[in-house]
Structures are given as structure tokens and as C-alpha cells.
Amino acid sequence: MTRNHAEYILLAEFDVDKGASLTHQHPRPVPTDEHYLAELMLPDGAHLRENDWTIFFLNQEVPPSNLAELPYTDPDNDEDNPILYVLNLVQTRHDREARRGATVKAMAICTRHRFLDQYKHILFLALENYFTSPSIEVLANLYDAVNSMDLTYMPKLSNHEKLILRFAETNNMFEEKFIEADVAEITGLQENMRMSRVGSSQSELEAEARKRHRRKTYIDLSSGQRKDNITSKNKDRHFYETEVFYQSIKISVKIPLTIYREEVGEFFMNKLITTFANGQVSAPRPLHPHLDSGSPQPHPLILLINALLTQKRIIFLGHGRPSGEVANYVLAACALGSGSGGVLRGFTNRAFPYTNLTSLDQLLEFPGFIAGVTNPAFEEHPQWWDVLCNINTGKIIVSPLLANPALAAAPLQDLRKSIEVTHVKSLTSSSSSSGAKKDAQVERYGTVDAEFIMDLMAAIGKHYGELTIRTKIQNYIRRFVLLCALYEYQTTGSTDIGYTPQSFEAHPHPSGHSPSASFTSQLGFGLAFSDGEAKLRELALNKGRIEGFIGTISYEYLRRDTQAFLEHRTIRAFDVEHQLVKLRDGRHYLADDEVETVFRAFADAVTTEAQVIELLSHLPQNEGGLAPLAFGLLHASPQIRYLAVRILNRIHQDRTGSRFIRSLNVFFRCAYDAQRLQFATSTNVNTTPGGNSTGSGSGSGGGMAGFTAVGHPVYQSHSTTPPALATSVSGLGVTTHPTLSTSPVATTTGLTEGWNGQGPSASGYAPAPGFNHPI
Structure with missing residues (x-):
């Protein structure tokens, strides 16, 4: 069922004799105590200011003591959200004729939309009108105006698409969805006008539809043809632009398409x-x-x-x-x-x-x-x-009255004992640190927490945008969730808020050549550490708040969201986030065979449009985009370069992925063009162990599935740089990414210990920039 944009319009006044009182409710009374509403609409000290905007919530229900009975709602469906968000405006008008010399009134809009601030302009005009003509008709006009806002053609984005758009650096991401919406809207307008203007010619109807939607034309330089341009090229597709008419005044409304469920209003x-x-x-x-x-x-x-x-x-x-x-x-x-x-x-x-x-x-x-x-x-x-x-x-x-939690159950004591010992060692070793400011903060707050705080304050000091700050916070909380999953897995042998080996057992290696258990062991999953002591040290630093988090309302929602994600994810054979962390981490090295395993996994698993979108949601543009995969183009191994080309080719075939390709910097673009041309024009083709055909036929790997460069004379020596790449890139001063290095260190270090002995430590505190999936 589609709900109204505004559920209720409220009007409250301060009466010298009665105090705060609720004067009007439209279109029907709110099922909440009137005195309670009036007190919220007329906050303490509001009479001291001419205007005071405030927000409060209604319809909140006390959660059950048994969290298993907690109602579950779809996090991506606002229609399931029972909470009413209330935007309230209080105005004080000084009047010598009024008792106590002032009149105080408040008007509020109750809605289920979280973009409350978009209603400020129209609410301000309505309250102004009420001061001039105090009647319930003012509330009725406001109610009708807000609910006349047409969101029928607002693009519906999936969770992965919202992630991509939220961190997109260009304003035309998913432009095609807006074009489709505009075409549908124009079709609807033409049908409406056809019904209302019988006898009008087809050309007249189309001309009026174009005029109402500001359709323009342009000359396509490639074909010399004149074409229709339905949408404006300068629109920011992070928002859906519409309008509301209130008493002949057109009010523009920009609805954000990428806000999360817990983001309400425009806070900073x-x-x-x-x-x-x-x-x-x-x-x-x-x-x-x-x-x-x-x-x-x-x-x-x-x-x-x-x-x-x-x-x-x-x-x-x-x-x-x-x-x-x-x-x-x-x-x-x-x-x-x-x-x-x-x-x-x-x-x-x-x-x-x-x-x-x-x-x-x-x-x-x-x-x-x-x-x-x-x-x-x-x-x-x-x-x-x-x-x-x-x-x-x-x-x-x-509060001095805050009680300490009860002691933990006996089965966890062995792990906690080892954690405590490691914790004592870490504190002892840190006590000998230098007097530098960073070392002092690390000693005082712990490594990850100190890095997070310093990074956050540095970003604010450099005047980074609000989105950057929120992304850093998102990464920090995401890492904490991964640590909680690790803690549960270590103490109980399973977890409901993260990956386990069983998450992949039903899904074999994408190439079909390796058992699922072996494949999972090769790639690893979850949070990774440089060694076992580092893992215990971080568990020691966080075990208190982990145990406090387990059993909370947020934990219960996380548990259910994780199970839903595991059921509906499209890349099911491995942990995408974990693999990208390994490629991003520049402080550790991976051997050639380990890098090849990761790249082959992506090349074989990412075949459909939905899988491309899921992969891109882990690669936010404002954090480098495709860089972790593009570094494979500069690897000394021809097999890894080939796999990188396969992955990027498949991404390039997708409309959204092509925008990511275009956003690559000039070094990666040169490398990609050179490698793609080199592999595409090769005539000496063999079948790889992971391939399924010979030749360069079109397959799931971006048009070159099954192709290998090993037999090509240019690539018979792994130490030889392809001429095309050397010509296009070497002269530009490109250096190989340390993660993909083929130095002796890289070939001997190997994967470091994670949950199951796999994967390097995550760089800093961020496991995957911009990532927000439940697991």
C-alpha cells in the first residue's frame, strides 16, 4: 500500500491560561496523547527565539524483552517503517496587544520520509499563512499540497546500486534509470492529454509533452544526426528533483536517493x-x-x-x-x-x-x-x-550508578584467558613507546582506535566533506562488526553475523576444478591479521564492547540482515570484501600464485549484470574505484594481466561498469587499452587450466574466456614486459603496486594468518572503504 507523503498536519499554540495546547489536527486525530504532542511542539525556551525548528518521532514501540519476538522490517522498504518523523516549526510573534506581549504557535508535518528538511520551505509558508488567517483550512491546503508531490517515476535503486551512487564522483551515474522514468512519465502525459484533448493532433500532443518536460535536442557528432535529449545533462543524479505547488508558489524539492535507514534529516x-x-x-x-x-x-x-x-x-x-x-x-x-x-x-x-x-x-x-x-x-x-x-x-x-555486567559463561574462559595474557603483553610493550604524539595516542587508546581518531580529526582539519567523514565512521563500525563475527566464531565455532566455511560449501569453485573447501581455504574470508598475536591483541582490546554489543537490538537486526544477505547475494563462492582488502593492502605482499587465485576467482565468478553491480558496490569511486583490480594490469605475470583484462572487460560491458572504466586514471587507462589490444590481437592461443575453450571466443570472461597468453611468444618469459605496455606505460613513470609485487619478499611471505590462516592484515581500520553490507 502506498502511503501519503504527509500523514498528519498539527497546529499547537501556547495559551497563557492553559499552557501548551494542541489546536488542530488534520485530516484526523493522531493516536497519541494531545498534551504530550503539544509539549513536544512547544519546547522549553521556544518563546525566546523567533524561529525554532525541531524534530521528534512518533509511533515508537518499546522492544520486547525477548529479542526473538522483535518485529523484522525490510531495511530498504520505507513502507514497512512504523515510525513517523515529525518536522516542527515554532514561531514567536511579539505583539503589544497580546497577553504577555507575544504569540507563540507551532505547526508540524508528520511523515514517513526521512528527508524532512525538504519540507522546511513549504512549512514556513504555511505557518506564515496561519498567523495571517488562523483556520484549519491552512492545514488542509498544506496537507493537499505535500501529498500532491508526484514520486511515481522516482527511480527505484537496489541496495548495491544505492552504494554505487552514494560514493559516485560523477553526477550521471544510473542516468539511464532517470531517462527510462522520464520516458514513462512523458508517455503517461501524452495519454492524459489524449484523453483530455480529443481531436488534437499527435504532433501537438508530443510538442506539449516535450515542453512540459523541457526536452531538448542535440547534434550527435559521431553520426551527424539530431537527437532528443530527454534529461538535463547538468542534473545531479544523487537526487530526484520534483516540485510542490503551494498557493501558486512552485517549491523545488530535491530528494536524496542514497540515504541510509538511520540517516534522518540534515545533521552534521x-x-x-x-x-x-x-x-x-x-x-x-x-x-x-x-x-x-x-x-x-x-x-x-x-x-x-x-x-x-x-x-x-x-x-x-x-x-x-x-x-x-x-x-x-x-x-x-x-x-x-x-x-x-x-x-x-x-x-x-x-x-x-x-x-x-x-x-x-x-x-x-x-x-x-x-x-x-x-x-x-x-x-x-x-x-x-x-x-x-x-x-x-x-x-x-x-553515571556512577551504571552497573557492571555479569561474568561470562564458563566455555569462553579459555579463550578469554589467552586474550588477557596477550592484552597484558601489548600494554607492557606499548609502555616503552616514544614520546611522540601518535605513539602516545596509540598507547592510550589502542592502535585501531587511535588511528581512527587521528584520521577523523585530520580529515576535519583539512575541511573534508560530510560524506568523507561519514565514510570513515562507516568503515570503523564495519570493522568492529567483522571483529564481533570473529569473536563469536572463535568462542562458539559459529556465527550468525558473518561468513563461516559453511557459507561457501554449497557453492564450488567458479571454474569447477577445485573442491569448495580447498577454494575457501585458498581465498580466506572475514577479518584478516598479520599474525595470531595481532589477532588476539585486537580481540583483547575489544572483547568488552563485543560482549556488550552481543544481545542488543542492533545485534539482533544485524543477525537477521546477515542471513538475508547470505541468502540473496549474487557472488556466492567467496568473500568479495576479503579479497579486495588483500589487494588494497599495501603493507603486505602476496605471492604470484595467491594474486592469481584472487584474480581468477573474480574473473570466473563475475559474469552476470547483477554480479557486476555487487562487485562495483565494494569499489566506491571516491576511494579509488577499480584501482585494486586495475593494478593487475601492471603485474609482471602475463597470466595475472590477462585475468585483470578479463575482469575489466566484463565490467566494461555493463553500462554502470563502463562509467567506472572511464573514471580510471590515465596510467590505468593506457595499461588497460594496451593489454586489451595485445590479448585481443594474439594469434597463438592455448587453453589454460582454468579455461574452458581455445581461441578468443566470447565467454563469461569479458569476451576472452579460456584464452591464455602463456603460449604467445611475447609472454613466454614472465620477466618480459609486453611491448605495448612498455610503450604506453613505462615512459609515464608507473610503479608496480606493492601488493602485486613479484619481489623475493612477495614469493616467500605468502598469505598471513586470518580466521583460517589466510589473508593479510587490513590496512588501518577500514576493511573496505564505503562498504555497508551486513557481512
Whole structure:
């Protein structure tokens, strides 16, 4: 069932005798207490400001104590979302004739859309009209105008396509979907006009449809023909542009197509980070294993993240500040804990962007609530919260009443004992570090946490965009989830939030030549480490918050989302993310046969359009795009170069993939063109062990499946650089990527220990930039 854009329009006023009161509700009463609504619409201190925007949520349900009974909703379907997001505007008009010298009114739009800020303009105009002509007709006109917005032809993107578009550096990604939508809309307009204007000629109808959709023409230089250009070339396809008419005023609306489920409104992550990054954590305070990950003095941001992940009750206090500003801190915190909304969910379900003492009883019913308040009375009652973040001072206070968790079950003690020993060793070794600032932070906060904080603050200091900051947070939370899966697998022998060997047993090697168990062992999966001690060290630093995260609402959603992803993924034979991490990691080397195994896996497994899209969703353009695969074009091994060409050829055949190919830098483009030409024109062709045919016939490998370069005279020596590549690339000063090096180090180091003894350590804290899949 398609819902209205606006479910309700509300009007509240402050009456000197009655206090806050709900005056109008349209088109029907909201099934919520009227006094409660009026108090939220007229926040504390609103009379001190002429305008105050705020956000609050309705229809939130207290989660069941048994999480197995937690209702499951499709994360990509907003129609399943029961929460109403409320955008509220309060205005104060000073009037000498009014009692107390002012009139305070508030109007709100209740919607299930998360792009609330797009309604600000029309809501402002409606409230202005209500001050001029106070009647329920104003609410009715606003309701009709918002619901007249036509989103019928807004492109529907899959989760993988949203990921690609979110991180796309070009504005024309998935342009074809907009063209198809425009064609469908024009067809619909022509049909409507044909019904309403019987007798009009076909040419007149088409001319009017073109005019209404601003269709233009251009000259195709390749053919010299004049062609229709349905859409504007300058539109940013990260948004769907439409319009709303309110009292003859056309209001443009740009709907973001790539926001995640936990991203509500237009908050700024930078503001949350800078407010508390340089703040303090209350001292002395009780130590808590869920909050103190690897250090008794965690960085304030790390402590906040830990509190969010382990479902602690969190208050953001902004005494004397606008309620809308406080609400934005809460919305940013939801994105912070959920990995910018792209890794975890369930945070907005227990978020109260603005609340007050009137709704305290309801607030305390929710485990792990995240609330914004302006009343300083909350700070004086630590029994109401676990962590309080004071926006005015930047100080984070841990409640002295926060209880420590119960001891863990006996079967986990052996692993924990080894973790504790490793933890003590790591702290002892770090105590002898130098006095440099970076070493001090690593010693204090732990390696991964320190790198994350320093990287985050450096990006903010260099004025990087909001998307870059959110991507770094997403990668950090993603790595934590992978670590949780590893912890579960090590302690129980299985996990429901990540890959296990059983995830691949039903799916043999794509080439059909190797048993699935052997293939999985060769490629590896999950999070990887340089050695076993590094793995235990990181588990030691994170075990407290891992145990606190297991059993939370977000963990339950993650478990279900992971199982859904495992069932519907299109590349089923191996862990795509793990392989790309190995190719990205420049601090470790892979032997030639290991690199070839990875490239052959991609070449054989990525054959359909859906598989290409899934692969591209792991290769965000703003983080290098196809670079991990394109480096294979510069490898000394002709077999790896050939496999790289096969992969890129298959990607190039896809419409979206061709845009990724065009975004390659000049060095990779030269290498790709040279290698593609060299292999395509080869006349001496043999069958490879992984191939299925001779010749250069069209197969699943981008038109050269089964082709090998081993028999070609140019490639008989692996140390010989192909002439075409040498001519096009060598003179440009291209150096070989260290991961794909063929130095003696590369051939002897081999894969380092991961879950199952495979894969190098992930570079830094980011397992795969921009990645947000459940596992």
C-alpha cells in the first residue's frame, strides 16, 4: 500500500491560561496523547527565539524483552517503517496587544520520509499563512499540497546500486534509470492529454509533452544526426528533483536517493565530533568493560561509540540551546553508532531527538534510549541515564550508578584467558613507546582506535566533506562488526553475523576444478591479521564492547540482515570484501600464485549484470574505484594481466561498469587499452587450466574466456614486459603496486594468518572503504 507523503498536519499554540495546547489536527486525530504532542511542539525556551525548528518521532514501540519476538522490517522498504518523523516549526510573534506581549504557535508535518528538511520551505509558508488567517483550512491546503508531490517515476535503486551512487564522483551515474522514468512519465502525459484533448493532433500532443518536460535536442557528432535529449545533462543524479505547488508558489524539492535507514534529516557529523573530540570524560568515574575498550581512559568519542554500540541510555543536554540544535546531535549520534546508517540499524527506533520531563516515564521504558533535552534537571538525576553528553561544555559524564555486567559463561574462559595474557603483553610493550604524539595516542587508546581518531580529526582539519567523514565512521563500525563475527566464531565455532566455511560449501569453485573447501581455504574470508598475536591483541582490546554489543537490538537486526544477505547475494563462492582488502593492502605482499587465485576467482565468478553491480558496490569511486583490480594490469605475470583484462572487460560491458572504466586514471587507462589490444590481437592461443575453450571466443570472461597468453611468444618469459605496455606505460613513470609485487619478499611471505590462516592484515581500520553490507 502506498502511503501519503504527509500523514498528519498539527497546529499547537501556547495559551497563557492553559499552557501548551494542541489546536488542530488534520485530516484526523493522531493516536497519541494531545498534551504530550503539544509539549513536544512547544519546547522549553521556544518563546525566546523567533524561529525554532525541531524534530521528534512518533509511533515508537518499546522492544520486547525477548529479542526473538522483535518485529523484522525490510531495511530498504520505507513502507514497512512504523515510525513517523515529525518536522516542527515554532514561531514567536511579539505583539503589544497580546497577553504577555507575544504569540507563540507551532505547526508540524508528520511523515514517513526521512528527508524532512525538504519540507522546511513549504512549512514556513504555511505557518506564515496561519498567523495571517488562523483556520484549519491552512492545514488542509498544506496537507493537499505535500501529498500532491508526484514520486511515481522516482527511480527505484537496489541496495548495491544505492552504494554505487552514494560514493559516485560523477553526477550521471544510473542516468539511464532517470531517462527510462522520464520516458514513462512523458508517455503517461501524452495519454492524459489524449484523453483530455480529443481531436488534437499527435504532433501537438508530443510538442506539449516535450515542453512540459523541457526536452531538448542535440547534434550527435559521431553520426551527424539530431537527437532528443530527454534529461538535463547538468542534473545531479544523487537526487530526484520534483516540485510542490503551494498557493501558486512552485517549491523545488530535491530528494536524496542514497540515504541510509538511520540517516534522518540534515545533521552534521562534523559538529558532533568537534564538540566532544576535545572534551573530557568525567573523572573519577567507575570503570566499565563495555565503555573502556582496551584503555581505562578511552577517547571521548570512542567512549560515546561504545555506549551507543552496547545500548546504554544516553542523554544529550543543551541547556539554553534551541531544541533543533539538540535534536541534530541526537540524529548525528544515531548515525555515529550505526556506521552512518550503513552497517547497523535500530538506533532511530529508540531515539528521542527532543524530549522533556513530561515524557520521562515513556522515555525510561526504552532500553538504551538516545535522547536530547534542554532541561538541566536531567543532569542532577544520574539514575535516569548511563551516559550524559553536555553540549555546552563538551564533557561526557558516566553515571556512577551504571552497573557492571555479569561474568561470562564458563566455555569462553579459555579463550578469554589467552586474550588477557596477550592484552597484558601489548600494554607492557606499548609502555616503552616514544614520546611522540601518535605513539602516545596509540598507547592510550589502542592502535585501531587511535588511528581512527587521528584520521577523523585530520580529515576535519583539512575541511573534508560530510560524506568523507561519514565514510570513515562507516568503515570503523564495519570493522568492529567483522571483529564481533570473529569473536563469536572463535568462542562458539559459529556465527550468525558473518561468513563461516559453511557459507561457501554449497557453492564450488567458479571454474569447477577445485573442491569448495580447498577454494575457501585458498581465498580466506572475514577479518584478516598479520599474525595470531595481532589477532588476539585486537580481540583483547575489544572483547568488552563485543560482549556488550552481543544481545542488543542492533545485534539482533544485524543477525537477521546477515542471513538475508547470505541468502540473496549474487557472488556466492567467496568473500568479495576479503579479497579486495588483500589487494588494497599495501603493507603486505602476496605471492604470484595467491594474486592469481584472487584474480581468477573474480574473473570466473563475475559474469552476470547483477554480479557486476555487487562487485562495483565494494569499489566506491571516491576511494579509488577499480584501482585494486586495475593494478593487475601492471603485474609482471602475463597470466595475472590477462585475468585483470578479463575482469575489466566484463565490467566494461555493463553500462554502470563502463562509467567506472572511464573514471580510471590515465596510467590505468593506457595499461588497460594496451593489454586489451595485445590479448585481443594474439594469434597463438592455448587453453589454460582454468579455461574452458581455445581461441578468443566470447565467454563469461569479458569476451576472452579460456584464452591464455602463456603460449604467445611475447609472454613466454614472465620477466618480459609486453611491448605495448612498455610503450604506453613505462615512459609515464608507473610503479608496480606493492601488493602485486613479484619481489623475493612477495614469493616467500605468502598469505598471513586470518580466521583460517589466510589473508593479510587490513590496512588501518577500514576493511573496505564505503562498504555497508551486513557481512
